[in-house]
Amino acid sequence: MTYDLIVLGAGPGGFDAATAAAGYGLKVALVEKRSLGGTCLNRGCIPTKLWLGATSAIDELHNQSKLKIASGEVVVDFAALQARVAKHLAGTRKAMAMQLEKLGVDLFEGFGRLAGEGTVEVEAADGIKTLKYANLVIATGSKPIYFPGLEPDGDCVLDSDMFLAMETMPASLIVVGAGFIGLEMAQVAHRFGAQVTVVDAMDRVAPLEDPEVSKALLSIFKRWKWDVQLAKRVAGLRTVDGKGVLTMDSGEKLTADKILVAVGRGPVTEGLGLDTVGIEVAMRRIEVDENLQAAPNIYAVGDVNGLIQLAHAAAHQGHHLAAAVAGKTDGPYESGPVPSVLYGAPEVMRVGRMENEIFLSPERCEVSRAQLAANPMAQAHASTQGFVKVVWADGRVAGVTAVGHDVSRLTTPATMIVAQGWTGHDLHSVMFPHPSLDESLLAALRAERTPVE
Ligand SMILES: Cc1cc2nc3c(=O)[nH]c(=O)nc-3n(C[C@H](O)[C@H](O)[C@H](O)COP(=O)(O)OP(=O)(O)OC[C@H]3O[C@@H](n4cnc5c(N)ncnc54)[C@H](O)[C@@H]3O)c2cc1C
Numbered sequence: 489m490t491y492d493l494i495v496l497g498a499g500p501g502g503f504d505a506a507t508a509a510a511g512y513g514l515k516v517a518l519v520e521k522r523s524l525g526g527t528c529l530n531r532g533c534i535p536t537k538l539w540l541g542a543t544s545a546i547d548e549l550h551n552q553s554k555l556k557i558a559s560g561e562v563v564v565d566f567a568a569l570q571a572r573v574a575k576h577l578a579g580t581r582k583a584m585a586m587q588l589e590k591l592g593v594d595l596f597e598g599f600g601r602l603a604g605e606g607t608v609e610v611e612a613a614d615g616i617k618t619l620k621y622a623n624l625v626i627a628t629g630s631k632p633i634y635f636p637g638l639e640p641d642g643d644c645v646l647d648s649d650m651f652l653a654m655e656t657m658p659a660s661l662i663v664v665g666a667g668f669i670g671l672e673m674a675q676v677a678h679r680f681g682a683q684v685t686v687v688d689a690m691d692r693v694a695p696l697e698d699p700e701v702s703k704a705l706l707s708i709f710k711r712w713k714w715d716v717q718l719a720k721r722v723a724g725l726r727t728v729d730g731k732g733v734l735t736m737d738s739g740e741k742l743t744a745d746k747i748l749v750a751v752g753r754g755p756v757t758e759g760l761g762l763d764t765v766g767i768e769v770a771m772r773r774i775e776v777d778e779n780l781q782a783a784p785n786i787y788a789v790g791d792v793n794g795l796i797q798l799a800h801a802a803a804h805q806g807h808h809l810a811a812a813v814a815g816k817t818d819g820p821y822e823s824g825p826v827p828s829v830l831y832g833a834p835e836v837m838r839v840g841r842m843e844n845e846i847f848l849s850p851e852r853c854e855v856s857r858a859q860l861a862a863n864p865m866a867q868a869h870a871s872t873q874g875f876v877k878v879v880w881a882d883g884r885v886a887g888v889t890a891v892g893h894d895v896s897r898l899t900t901p902a903t904m905i906v907a908q909g910w911t912g913h914d915l916h917s918v919m920f921p922h923p924s925l926d927e928s929l930l931a932a933l934r935a936e937r938t939p940v941e
């Protein structure tokens with residue numbers, strides 16, 4: 489039998505491609521070497537959000553106690569939390585397996601590799617299986633990257649996979665890399681009372697965000713008494729006498745119970761047999777065209793194609809691919825504006841263009857903004873630090889960025905507004921509820937615009 493579609497990898501990209509294609513009536517096989525759900529479910533988005541969700545009351549109580557309204561302590565049992573995470577993930581994987589069965593998707597557990605045109609081999613526990621395909625989707629995802637001298641040793645120097653598997657939360661933590669993983673994990677450790685140090689090679693935290701966002705985050709972290717060391721080059725990370733020791737290029741040393749290395753992730757392409765179908769790997773990623781195609785009838789979606797490392801982007805690409813293979817769409821892949829959210833408290837949301845990206849553009853560029861301090865919901869939660877910024881290009885909304893408590897709530901309305909390219913006139917077409925954090929978005933949209941220079 490020849491499958492209409494074989495998918496390698498059951499993360500958000502592969503699982504969504506497989507289930508959507510089966511929903512269109514195609515005969516589909518899904519090959520997964522480890523666990524259904526991929527990085528996102530098992531070692532990424534979901535466990536970190538379970539950690540953040542379980543500890544958010546600690547942060548809320550702390551804010552209210554500063555107003556002398558509340559006192560006391562929220563105690564989160566880390567071992568119980570880890571048990572809940574394990575149970576939740578197992579339950580979700582079971583539900584995913586049932587969904588595959590219901591849709592008639594054949595699941596092959598094992599390492600999949602290409603073996604010439606139209607053929608995939610699966611190295612399973614009970615031997616090698618050979619499968620035939622008409623179309624193939626590679627969705628093998630990504631894994632942590634390491635720089636020489638900064639490799640985790642699994643003892644006191646950990647990557648995010650190892651960090652999420654810990655049995656106790658350390659009393660002190662050094663995070664190398666102030667990106668999304670580093671800052672989300674550091675916030676959890678902080679809520680458990682850990683002394684946090686953050687080190688980054690760049691001169692600001694969250695360096696891919698708007699510089700004003702980085703500044704707002706830094707001021708909050710400093711208030712929390714984090715030691716934030718920026719523009720620092722790390723020469724080595726080692727476990728010495730049961731402690732993690734970081735050595736800077738300058739020779740300066742920092743010590744903590746654990747060190748988390750979170751300096752980025754890279755595509756998984758090793759051993760895939762890509763050369764057997766003439767696919768070349770550039771910068772370790774599988775290059776794709778505007779149809780997400782890497783070779784005739786072979787596509788790559790999600791982290792492995794290096795376009796963007798977000799679960800919802802992978803899933804969106806997977807759905808497009810399924811529709812394309814089923815003949816339900818013939819246009820090129822269009823992502824639309826891609827929202828991103830850094831979770832915790834504060835949160836950061838961003839969609840569309842940023843002020844620091846737009847200033848060289850030939851369009852008439854303006855920004856307008858609102859401070860969270862003026863918003864009743866931010867006031868009610870005693871978390872008023874932060875802002876919403878709207879970027880306008882030729883009188884249309886081209887981007888929205890926000891930082892502060894709960895601003896992830898603004899993501900979907902902001903994404904729709906950017907996708908529709910609202911003008912000032914469109915503000916009157918929709919009513920925003922009162923009181924709500926959404927009104928801070930409305931306030932930013934209504935605020936006076938200043939030219940970007
Ligand atoms: C700590 C952390 C937190 C994150 N939080 C978020 C978040 O909040 N929001 C967000 O949008 N993104 C988040 N991400 C990123 C997100 O997890 C990824 O962007 C997403 O999982 C990519 O999906 P994917 O399907 O491309 O690949 P993956 O999820 O990596 O899945 C790939 C799958 O392919 C399998 N595989 C690999 N090679 C083979 C092979 N040869 N044969 C068979 N199977 C194979 C792997 O075992 C894996 O299951 C986070 C990542 C991390 C590490």
Ligand SMILES: NC(=O)c1ccc[n+]([C@@H]2O[C@H](COP(=O)([O-])OP(=O)(O)OC[C@H]3O[C@@H](n4cnc5c(N)ncnc54)[C@H](O)[C@@H]3O)[C@@H](O)[C@H]2O)c1
Binds near residue numbers: 694
């Ligand atoms: N909420 C979310 O959507 C979410 C959460 C976690 C991860 N992710 C995704 O996972 C991917 C990987 O996350 P990440 O945090 O590892 O990567 P990242 O790219 O977000 O951050 C890496 C950080 O490490 C720093 N860095 C790089 N090399 C360094 C060095 N040698 N020494 C010190 N600092 C160094 C960078 O300047 C950067 O600040 C991201 O692309 C992100 O999209 C998303």
